[in-house]
Amino acid sequence: MEEILITGVGQIPAGEHWDSSLREMGAKAVRLALQNAGNPEPQALFVGNMLSMNISNQAHLATLIADRADLVGIEAATVEAGGASGGAAIRQAVLAVKSGLVDCAIALGVEKFTDKAGGELESALATNMDGDFEAMQGLTTTSQAAMLMQRYLMQYKAERSAFAGFALNAHKNGAGNPNAMFQKAIKADTYLKAEMVSEPLNMFDIAPFVDGAAAIVLTRSSLYKGSAQPVKVSASALSTDTLSLHDRVDVLEFRSVARCAQKAFDQAGLRPGQINLFEYDDQFGIFAALALEATGFCERGQAWKMALEDEIGVGGRLPCATFGGNKARGFAGGATGIYQAVEAVLQLRGDAKANQVPGATHAMIQGIGGPGSTCVSHILSKMES
């Protein structure tokens, strides 16, 4: 059966790349992925990016990066779906390769956050919301998450400390990831004493904004000539909800996630219990919790318990954020979804070293744009040899 394969992965460390621009970071990740794939000749480049037009005043990004990566002539286009941009770029690559119109495609995610800071960065991030009815109120993406968390704590009668598990797990796993922004485990006490950002959300409930780039190379199995065991894309799905939180019937239900996950499980013929690791979108701890619940890994109102009881650790029932997630690796906007793919491929190849999930066969990666306004999920699986 014809499968869509990921034959190469590349990533640069997530962090503050003061001396690199969008094009340099992007081109570097593309080169690393192509090398890793055995230097095939790609026909298309899909670039996931969230904010280059605002932060760097740079549109037409895919062509710029193709140019810099010595791929002039290639089909190239940028894909934007808020924080789900990276996953959306993978999906475009999957659609292209699966359709037969493209034989080999690159999905690149790249984001440059550090060229803006403070109020200007908040403004840029706020362009992901409804400009007229949310951003106009001075809302920030962080405050959206804080309002969700506030409501969650009230509705499920959870303590403020309930969300510690997500941060503790992420930082523990980040310690084993040389590409992570934070490579040091934290103590429960550190979480509890952390500075408040937007009540009840503290410093450790929010992922740091980092520069980053990661790329994967996709092709069809009939075209694959390599000898290494590739990873296949078992499912690719993207769903939406209302853009604004205020238009939801039930704000604590990430319906885009539920719809998207269901589509993915159906495509792959898998149940949640068969997923060996889950790279969720923990841009905020509350997003991770709501994603776990909506994806079907636990009942509503229970995700924080899963995290506190370490069921999401590398050796747990459902390892999550196995390379530190957004919280420790860093949230790199449109690059995030591709970092997740790279990390899942390393797990499925058995190359995750200290963070290796034993017996990893099926990995789900999931990106979220806005507060669950867009969700993109992929299930990546080890090819049976």
Added chain:
Amino acid sequence: MSEQQLHMTPDKPVGIIGYGSYVPRYRLAAKEVARVWTGGKGGLPIKEKSVPGLDEDVVTMSIEAARNALARACISPQDIRAVWVGSESHPYAVKPTSTLVAEAIGAVPHTQAADWEFACKAGTEAFVAAMGLVGSGMGKYALAIGMDTAQGKPGDALEYTAGAGGAAYIVGPAEDSLARVNATYSFVTDTPDFWRREYQKYPEHGMRFTGEPAYFKHISEAATTLMHSIGTTAKDYKWAVFHQPNTKFPQKVAGQLGFSLEQIQPGLLVPVIGNTYAGAAMIGLTGVLDIAEPGDRILMVSFGSGAGSDAFDIEVTDKISERRNLAKKTGEYIARRTEIDYATYVRYRGKLAMK
């Protein structure tokens, strides 16, 4: 001057159909200003003044007062044929406050709209014009607002009292009114007691010159001329409201005119909200209307530097009892108070030099 009737009455009797006030939440104590500027020495002109929040200005405050007036008037905003806002702190040098207020309350587009200026009597000036528009039959209702976020130079005597607030009145046919406005009279001369030149942030004033030849002269002349012309005396009035730049002036002018402290008490708000300039006499009147009984007669006299006074003879009708509870009362706004220190006041009023 030839013999003529000095008081003015419209062809058709008019009255107040609805009234509403607004006072911001924050208060700065006069002793806090004294602490910063005089080491706490000297007498204080008031107890405290109201300070607008960071997101407030004459537009937002006028909108709220107008909404209160509409709630009491029980009319469609579409029937209002003029929206007139008197202030000396209009947010724009060029662009009307009134169109914004009219838009927000749903009075557009079939309406007159204009901003009025005459120092502290810009509001009552709009009121007189509203009487004319309604009383001539040109339109059924007119909205007159007096509202200010007054400016006082840091350390100046005015800083102790320059407050924020005001009131809105819907003027209409006397038969539907909560209070009839029987007559008005204006007394005006060129008297430079207080002014602000173009592009200047803070006003200047003539210090002691603001008293006798300005405030007292104009209010007394306006009040006595009106009363003489319509044949009333202070005893005919249950209540009186005078422009109130500080606590002492209105008390003193009331005494000179034969009014008791009891008569001016419900309308004397300056001790607790400060001098609201174009809003001062008009919000004072709301304090009276909030407690007045049908049949009560009220004398209101404003004063605007430059200078002039508008005097009004007002008579409360029996409609007051049912309609005054349809909106927030002035006392409720005054009771809602959060005291701030001078530093917060400096921030709220944009007095911090950022460049």
Added chain:
Amino acid sequence: MEIARHWRLKQQRYGLVGEVCPHCDHKIFPPRDVCPNCGDEAKEPFNFSGQGEVFSFTTIYEAPAGFEANAPYTVALVKLDEGPMVTAQLTDLGEQPVEIGMPVEMVTRKMRNDGDERGVILYGYKFRPVLAGLR
């Protein structure tokens, strides 16, 4: 400057004017011309009372550009009495603590400048605690 963009929304912004579905009486804010309840066309204007309660809230300390002068400020999801939820700042809080379920009422306030202090002033809805004794 974005003059037209804000101008065209003035009724929603100043007065919380939304829509009511002529088919199922569902109240809609912000206006979307299609009823989210029954799916039919719904373009009839509706004036919301401005009364509601806090559904959730938080405080913003690091504000987006243009809003810094007001920071810190509180934002909330406000559930309107007529049904819809709106995102809005809370104002006039003084030292009053905010809690979920707190009754609030709409006021029209300054949101920010369009650009710097030379630009037009943008006004819009915010909510404040209901004044004592009035609800």
